Amino acid sequence: MNWQAISVIYKSEMLRTRNTLLQSIASPVISTCLYFVVFGSAIGSRIQTVGGVDGQGGVSYGVFIVPGLMMLSLLTQSISNASFGIYFPKFTGTIYEILSAPISFFEVIIGYVGAAATKSIIIGTIILITASFFVDLSIAHPLWMLAFFILTCVTFSLFGFIIGMWADSFEKLQLIPLLVITPLVFLGGSFYTIDMLPPLWQKISLLNPVLYLISGFRWSFFELSDVNHGTSLIMVLAFLFICLGIVWWMFKSGYKLRQ
Amino acid sequence: MPPIVAIKDLCKTYASGHQALKNINLDIKRGEIIALLGPNGAGKTTLISTICGIVSPTSGTVTVDGHDTVRHYRKTRSLIGLVPQELTLGAFEKVENTLAFSRGLFGKKPDPAHIEKLLKQLSLWDKKDSALMMLSGGMKRRVLIGKALSHSPKVLFLDEPTAGVDVELRKDMWKLVSDLRESGVTIILTTHYIEEAEEIADRVGVINNGELLLVEDKNALMQKLGSKQLSIELREAISSIPESLNTYELQLSDNGTQLIYSYDVKSERTGITALLQAVNKAGLQLKDLHTSQSSLEEIFVNLVNDRQTPPDPSKETHPMKDAL
Ligand SMILES: Nc1ncnc2c1ncn2[C@@H]1O[C@H](COP(=O)(O)OP(=O)(O)OP(=O)(O)O)[C@@H](O)[C@H]1O
Ligand SMILES: [Mg+2]
Numbered sequence: 001m002n003w004q005a006i007s008v009i010y011k012s013e014m015l016r017t018r019n020t021l022l023q024s025i026a027s028p029v030i031s032t033c034l035y036f037v038v039f040g041s042a043i044g045s046r047i048q049t050v051g052g053v054d055g056q057g058g059v060s061y062g063v064f065i066v067p068g069l070m071m072l073s074l075l076t077q078s079i080s081n082a083s084f085g086i087y088f089p090k091f092t093g094t095i096y097e098i099l100s101a102p103i104s105f106f107e108v109i110i111g112y113v114g115a116a117a118t119k120s121i122i123i124g125t126i127i128l129i130t131a132s133f134f135v136d137l138s139i140a141h142p143l144w145m146l147a148f149f150i151l152t153c154v155t156f157s158l159f160g161f162i163i164g165m166w167a168d169s170f171e172k173l174q175l176i177p178l179l180v181i182t183p184l185v186f187l188g189g190s191f192y193t194i195d196m197l198p199p200l201w202q203k204i205s206l207l208n209p210v211l212y213l214i215s216g217f218r219w220s221f222f223e224l225s226d227v228n229h230g231t232s233l234i235m236v237l238a239f240l241f242i243c244l245g246i247v248w249w250m251f252k253s254g255y256k257l258r259q
Numbered sequence: 260m261p262p263i264v265a266i267k268d269l270c271k272t273y274a275s276g277h278q279a280l281k282n283i284n285l286d287i288k289r290g291e292i293i294a295l296l297g298p299n300g301a302g303k304t305t306l307i308s309t310i311c312g313i314v315s316p317t318s319g320t321v322t323v324d325g326h327d328t329v330r331h332y333r334k335t336r337s338l339i340g341l342v343p344q345e346l347t348l349g350a351f352e353k354v355e356n357t358l359a360f361s362r363g364l365f366g367k368k369p370d371p372a373h374i375e376k377l378l379k380q381l382s383l384w385d386k387k388d389s390a391l392m393m394l395s396g397g398m399k400r401r402v403l404i405g406k407a408l409s410h411s412p413k414v415l416f417l418d419e420p421t422a423g424v425d426v427e428l429r430k431d432m433w434k435l436v437s438d439l440r441e442s443g444v445t446i447i448l449t450t451h452y453i454e455e456a457e458e459i460a461d462r463v464g465v466i467n468n469g470e471l472l473l474v475e476d477k478n479a480l481m482q483k484l485g486s487k488q489l490s491i492e493l494r495e496a497i498s499s500i501p502e503s504l505n506t507y508e509l510q511l512s513d514n515g516t517q518l519i520y521s522y523d524v525k526s527e528r529t530g531i532t533a534l535l536q537a538v539n540k541a542g543l544q545l546k547d548l549h550t551s552q553s554s555l556e557e558i559f560v561n562l563v564n565d566r567q568t569p570p571d572p573s574k575e576t577h578p579m580k581d582a583l
Contacts, residue, residue, distance in 0.1 A: 002333070008363030012352070019351055093347035097406070100311040100341050101364040102333040258315045259273055 005103040009111025010118075013085050017119055028073045028123045029130050035069055036062065036134045039191060050193060050224070059222050062135045067218040068190030070127050074120050074149075075156050075185055075210070079177050082116035082160030087167055090257075099258060105251040109161060116157035117150075124149060137221070144229065145220035151236045152213060158243040165250055165257070184210040194226045209235055261325060262286035263414055263445045264310065269319035271305055271469075279305040281469040283319070287414075292436065292446045293474075294460035296453065302469040303449040304344055307416050311341045323414060337365055340412030344419045344449075346399045348391045354378070354402055355387040358409045365410035377405045380435065396423050404435070415439060417448035421455060433459050488551050489531060491518040494544040501541040507534050516546075 017024045039061070047061040086108075089095040098108060131137060139145050167173040188210035194202045205211050206227070216232025219225035225232070249255070264287040271280040279302045287293055295303050308314040310321050312332055321328040323335035349357065358374045378384045381401040386394065394402065400420070407415060417436070421429050436446055436459055450456055456463045457477065464474040473480075496515035507530065510519040518538070522529045538545065 002366045004363040004366050004368065008360045012356070012360050015356070016351070089349075092349065093343075093345055094349055096313055096341070096343050096347060097361060097364060099313045100336060100339070102336040102366055103364060104333075254315060258313065 002101075002103045002107055005101060006107050006111045006114075009098075009108065010115045013112060013115030014118065016085075017081075017115075024119065025123070025126060028077065028127055031073070032069060032127045032130045033134075035065065036131070039065055059224065060135065063137065063222070064218075064224070065191055066128070066131045066135065066137060067221050068214050069131070070124050070149075071152065071188075071210070071214045071217055072185050072190050073127055074124050074152050075181055075213075076177060077123050078116055078120040078153055078156035079160035079163065079181060081119050082113055082157040083164035083167065083173055083177075085112045085116055086161055086164035087173055090164075090168075091170075095257070105247075105257075109158070109247060113154065113157045113161050116160060117153040120153040120157060121150065124153070139221050140223050141220045145217070147233070148213070148217040148220055148236065151233075151240065152217070155236060155240040155243060158240070158247065162243060162246050162250070165255060181210075184208055185214075187211075188214050189226060190214055193224065209239060212236070260289055263289045263324055264447070265322045266306075266310070267320045267322075269306075269309065269321060270317045271302075271309055271314060272317045279469050280309065283469075283471050285464065285471060285474060287445060287447060288462075290440065290443055290445055291461045292440055292448070292459055293462045293464060294456035294477075295447065295449045295464045295466055296451070296456050297449070297466035298451065300468075301466040303466055304418055305469075306466070307341070307418055307447070307449065311339055311416060312336055333366075337410070338413045340407035340410065340415045342400075342403045342407045342415070342417045342420060344422070346396060346403065348399055348402060350392040351390050353388050353390060354383055354394070354405075357391060357402065358405050361406040362409040365412075367410045373411070374405075374409060377408055381405050382431070397425060397428050400424055401428075404432075408439075412444065414445045414447070417446065419449050419451070421450065421452075487522060489520045489522065489534075490549050490551070491520065491535075491538060491545060492516060492547040492549075493518065494546045497543065501543070503541050504534075504537055507537070518543075 041062070043061070050059055050061055050064040089098065128137070163173065163176050167175075187205065188208045189205065194205045194211070197205065212227055212232040212235035215226040216229045216236070219229040219232070264285075266283050266285040266287075269280055269283040270278070272278045283306060295306065297303050305314060309316050310323070310328060312328060312335075316329070323338055326334040328335045352360070355374060355378065358377065359369060359371075362374070363369065375384070378387055381404060383398065383401055383405065386398060391399065391402065400423070404417075404420070420432055424432065436448075440446060448460070460477050462474060463477050463480050465472045493516050497511070498515060500509050500511050500518070504518075507520055511517070512519065520531075520534055522531065535545075
């Protein structure tokens with residue numbers, strides 16, 4: 001293993017974030033605040049508690065949306081950070097150095113995906129802290145919460161890396177996050193439980209992989225879920241292995257990197 | 260001693276179907292400076308990229324210090340430094356950091372003292388905290404050289420190092436290259452300019468159209484190719500060359516105001532004095548004179564023609580004979 005190489009890639013990617021600190025950190029904080037003002041306070045004040053029985057128990061809507069909000073940011077940030085991280089050297093041509101270095105594709109991935117996942121973890125933590133200023137939060141299963149949290153960051157950073165490898169224009173780079181991920185997250189129950197939907201839409205929602213993610217994550221906070229949290233974990237792991245498989249294939253075929 | 264780089268039967272066909280390298284065989288000796296000469300699109304960059312691992316070979320093998328560049332890429336790549344043809348650098352990184360990054364990428368522990376020494380050598384020390392995009396083209400070129408040297412490679416590839424570089428910097432660069440050679444680094448550089456190859460290389464390889472046409476000791480090659488041209492500008496245009504000048508095999512320019520005479524620099528007598536007298540005698544008035552080295556293009560034409568059409572005595576024309 002070329003640990004030095006992994007370490008410099010990781011550090012330079014983290015440095016890139018520091019140079020754009022305001023954009024990287026401030027934007028999730030601001031958008032979280034906005035969601036709280038709009039959904040938590042304005043709309044949420046008209047919604048009874050979610051998940052309780054006969055108005056008893058359950059959690060307030062403001063609290064309810066926290067896990068979904070975190071997931072929304074984690075998914076989009078992981079994908080955009082990781083895809084940009086590998087796309088940019090391809091775009092500027094500086095990728096030549098990585099291709100000519102004594103480093104395997106695997107090590108390149110650890111460096112880039114590791115940095116992107118770290119960033120997402122930082123952003124998620126900031127959102128959690130910001131949210132705790134608005135609502136009283138308690139986490140029922142901290143270990144499960146951490147597992148979902150970290151797995152999501154790693155998996156979607158890996159997915160972002162794949163998009164960055166595949167993209168050969170800035171347009172393509174934006175395409176999947178915009179057309180696929182954002183709708184899936186919004187329709188995946190970030191802001192509602194699926195039993196609020198008509199039966200047909202409940203069934204359709206079950207086809208949405210992001211639903212499992214959000215459901216499992218929310219369960220780890222307040223034991224409220226649309227699907228079993230074990231199923232959720234399996235879904236996340238399955239997606240992780242699919243991404244690993246694609247990356248392995250890219251590695252084997254030298255996909256789009258080496259002519 | 261075995262060659263530091265051994266290229267055997269190397270072919271490269273790009274996905275587009277273009278065959279950029281055709282069966283290249285070349286041994287690069289330890290510690291030499293070899294210049295690869297060739298026109299645009301000859302395959303110089305492709306050859307270098309294949310050795311460095313940026314392009315995968317279609318067939319054939321390359322070994323560096325006895326190790327195969329595909330199977331033992333970690334070993335071979337850690338021996339190599341590459342200065343690419345294009346000024347490909349990040350935008351916001353700082354000069355010093357980017358050198359440290361390259362060093363780490365090649366698996367070496369951080370060594371700020373070495374980076375400092377390099378930056379000073381390259382007259383970049385006062386720019387160490389500048390963002391890369393704030394540098395001039397020549398400075399960027401030097402940063403790329405610094406990056407390539409950051410891990411102390413044994414073999415250095417310079418792909419057109421003097422493109423867009425002023426005279427001063429060019430001199431510095433050649434000084435650096437010969438210092439590196441002194442310290443035992445093998446250097447492979449590409450260029451379009453024969454003068455450049457002449458100035459610093461020990462050997463010269465000529466590439467055209469994906470083929471390595473020849474590899475020769477520089478001095479031997481220069482002798483072979485050392486023909487020069489004298490252009491004689493006339494005050495008044497003429498429509499044909501006077502018969503009395505036939506023995507000099509002159510060429511007349513299209514507008515009739517220039518006579519061109521080719522001669523061998525290395526030969527004892529160039530025949531220039533006699534020619535000028537003869538021109539005078541023929542009643543032509545001179546306006547100006549200048550000489551030029553045979554251009555690379557002509558050299559290629561000669562080389563390619565030599566390769567493609569074996570000498571055929573019946574077809575060879577002898578203007579001198581015709582004149583007699
Ligand atoms: N990625 C690529 N895909 C397809 N063809 C390519 C690619 N890169 C180079 N070529 C072709 O291969 C040939 C050799 O290109 P190469 O860059 O090696 O030439 P070169 O000798 O370095 O030229 P120059 O002096 O202009 O730098 C050219 O015809 C070029 O068009
Ligand atoms: Mg080139």
